[in-house]
Amino acid sequence: MVKSDALRYTRFLTYGDSAIPAVGFGTLIPDPFATKEAVKTALEVGFRHLDCAERYRNEEAVGSAMREAFEAGLLRREELFVTTKLWNNNHRPERVKQAFDASCRRLKLDYIDCYVIHTPFAFQPGDQQDPRDDRDQVIYDSDVTLLETWHALERLVDAGDCKSIGLSDITLRKLREIVAAARIRPSMVQVESHPYLPEWDLLDFCKERGIVLQAFAALGHALEPRVLDDPVITAIAQRVHKTPAQVALAWAVQRGTAFLTTSTNPRRIQENFDISILPEDAMREIRYCITTNVRFNAVVETGVPGFIPSIR
Numbered sequence: 174m175v176k177s178d179a180l181r182y183t184r185f186l187t188y189g190d191s192a193i194p195a196v197g198f199g200t201l202i203p204d205p206f207a208t209k210e211a212v213k214t215a216l217e218v219g220f221r222h223l224d225c226a227e228r229y230r231n232e233e234a235v236g237s238a239m240r241e242a243f244e245a246g247l248l249r250r251e252e253l254f255v256t257t258k259l260w261n262n263n264h265r266p267e268r269v270k271q272a273f274d275a276s277c278r279r280l281k282l283d284y285i286d287c288y289v290i291h292t293p294f295a296f297q298p299g300d301q302q303d304p305r306d307d308r309d310q311v312i313y314d315s316d317v318t319l320l321e322t323w324h325a326l327e328r329l330v331d332a333g334d335c336k337s338i339g340l341s342d343i344t345l346r347k348l349r350e351i352v353a354a355a356r357i358r359p360s361m362v363q364v365e366s367h368p369y370l371p372e373w374d375l376l377d378f379c380k381e382r383g384i385v386l387q388a389f390a391a392l393g394h395a396l397e398p399r400v401l402d403d404p405v406i407t408a409i410a411q412r413v414h415k416t417p418a419q420v421a422l423a424w425a426v427q428r429g430t431a432f433l434t435t436s437t438n439p440r441r442i443q444e445n446f447d448i449s450i451l452p453e454d455a456m457r458e459i460r461y462c463i464t465t466n467v468r469f470n471a472v473v474e475t476g477v478p479g480f481i482p483s484i485r
């Protein structure tokens with residue numbers, strides 16, 4: 174029997190004094206009914222950090238699950254850290270506040286803990302989330318810079334609408350530029366990261382600046398080559414009497430990142446919350462003995478999400 178410890182309750186303090194729960198539940202679930210059920214289960218098992226996005230087209234379902242949990246007395250709003258994200262067609266500064274308010278309305282919240290620019294790529298402004306030309310190529314918007322969009326997010330913090338702001342799918346080079354020019358620094362940076370894509374340089378930079386690196390696809394999106402079948406991970410899992418997923422998630426927190434994982438399976442949702450501290454030798458083995466290097470999601474290169482059904 175593995176003794177339970179407090180790793181799952183880890184919080185990281187960031188610039189702006191937000192305390193971000195390290196253990197986060199992602200809501201990229203295509204079906205709204207499944208979204209609501211999964212979020213309810215996540216809150217029941219103890220997740221206190223939800224990651225949402227206008228692009229996921231299910232903020233209403235997440236909002237209903239949160240509302241029911243608040244009304245049932247399971248938790249209070251202020252105990253929950255909610256992130257949602259501005260999509261690429263809303264990068265023009267004059268569109269930001271409207272997009273933010275619409276997310277709040279759908280989520281049934283009157284503030285957001287961290288509002289994040291979903292990708293650094295601006296798409297043609299308008300109602301289409303995935304604007305394409307007649308050759309099916311994405312229509313980008315070259316008339317707005319990431320810094321201009323960032324300044325619009327800073328104004329949301331000034332107005333008290335959101336407590337902190339962040340970036341996602343960003344490279345270290347672009348992050349440095351924003352950090353150098355920002356009036357309000359990013360609290361959080363959300364990027365793909367797991368044992369096959371550890372992003373150590375980005376993590377070092379974030380730690381030096383008091384920015385939380387939030388790892389999405391912390392289990393490698395369940396794609397091949399499967400992180401959860403890696404022999405280093407499975408051997409550690411056997412040794413410490415945990416599952417491979419719990420090993421990968423504990424590693425994420427112990428090296429200093431927040432993580433996002435998603436499941437619609439109640440048993441796995443519970444499993445992903447029940448993480449425990451790994452011994453130092455296991456941490457070293459994951460860092461130095463795993464040599465596979467894979468990026469599963471190309472969104473960082475194009476702004477086009479790899480895992481959302483395309484709805485035009």
Ligand SMILES: NC(=O)c1ccc[n+]([C@@H]2O[C@H](COP(=O)([O-])OP(=O)(O)OC[C@H]3O[C@@H](n4cnc5c(N)ncnc54)[C@H](OP(=O)(O)O)[C@@H]3O)[C@@H](O)[C@H]2O)c1
Pocket residue numbers: 198199200201202224225291341342363364389390391392393394395401418419433434435436437438441442444445470472478480
């Ligand atoms: N910023 C971005 O561009 C971006 C991109 C992608 C994702 N995200 C965010 O990150 C969140 C997490 O990403 P992700 O969904 O790819 O995470 P993930 O946890 O790496 O992968 C989820 C997949 O792993 C399976 N799984 C979950 N727990 C498991 C376990 N204990 N054992 C075995 N398999 C397990 C799930 O299947 P079952 O449902 O069958 O359990 C699902 O297929 C998203 O929901 C979203 O909020 C952000």
